[in-house]
Structures are given as C-alpha cells and as structure tokens.
Amino acid sequence: NAGVMQNPRHLVRRRGQEARLRCSPMKGHSHVYWYRQLPEEGLKFMVYLQKENIIDESGMPKERFSAEFPKEGPSILRIQQVVRGDSAAYFCASSPQTDSGNTIYFGEGSWLTVV
C-alpha cells in the first residue's frame, strides 16, 4: 500500500503532555500538508512542508505547535502542553513535486483526545 500513512490513528493525552503525530507521504511525494478537523467544522490548513523546509505555516497556532519534515523519515506534527481544545482529527496529505492540478492525497488521520 503506497498511500499516505499516519500514526498513531488514535492518541489520548492528558492536559500538559506532548503529542507527536507522524506522517509518511506517498512514495515519490516530497510535499506534505497538515490539516486539522475540529468537530462540526471543515478542514483547516495548518502547515505545508517540503523536505527540510517549511513553505507555509500560516495556519499554525503561534505557540505549542511545530512541524518538521526531515531529510530522512516521516513528517512530525508536535503539540506541546496539550489542552482540551487541541482534541481534533489531524490529517496529513502529500503531493508530488510537480502536479498541475494541485491534487493532494490524504491519510486516514490521527484522532487526538486530550483528557
């Protein structure tokens, strides 16, 4: 299966702990996007990364959230000192380096619950 792989699928954290969500893009894809889906809302863009570069982080909260996409290994979305409001589904998507249609391919998501 060469799809976008996210893990863990479900994560429970206590308030104040750290959450790390991982995303392996589709084979051959060098662009990764993170989106957050809150209950009753659509997907909100968080960050767009290429290998070792953050291209657009305009949707990232200013504090506690960070993302990376190292040269080797998966992309990581890190949430420090989680609060109840961070409970959401976090979706990763990937695209190839060139795509005239901007199609991005989504993973199955990581559901974060903060208790």
Next chain:
Amino acid sequence: AQSVTQLGSHVSVSEGALVLLRCNYSSSVPPYLFWYVQYPNQGLQLLLKYTTGATLVKGINGFEAEFKKSETSFHLTKPSAHMSDAAEYFCAVSEKGANSKLTFGKGITLSVRP
C-alpha cells in the same frame, strides 16, 4: 484570500433520487476546485476536480460537478443516490499553480434513505 461556502450542514435524499450539494467559492484569481468525500473515521478521498478546460467535470462513483464562473459555483450532483453515498462531502478551492494549499468548506453530511 480564498473561501468556500457550503450552505447547510445536512442533506437527506431517498435512494434513487437526485443528489445536489452546493458549493460557492470566493477567489481573487482563477481557482482550482475540488470535491472530496469522507467516510466515518477515514481520510478524504478525491471525487473530482476542475483545473482548466471543460467546465463539466466527471468524477468517481457517478458524481459530476459544473464550474460556473459567473455564479462562482461548483455544485456537485449525482443523478441517482445510492445507500453507499452516505458520507460527508467537502468542497475546496486552491489557487492555480503548483502545490498551492487547499481551502475547504465546512462540509455537508449526505444521508440516503431507503
């Protein structure tokens, strides 16, 4: 800035009936337009997209959408609903050009009655 409006949060149709899910967008530049479907506890799957050319776009599972620039709309239709179409549907817009981020609407839940 771009935005997407999907009026209403829930649509219910009978099996075999026409499905119409509305989407209006706002964009200062010519857009790319997308419809995605999400089944419970799963990721989003691309149904169809408009980039250039023919304004009537056909997608998977019998869905199609028509780009109407004058109405800034990209409504999704399917002539005959099937029970398996029950899901959440998201309209999205991006700027033309490689790797522009997508802006999503809030989504519409489609229910199909037997």
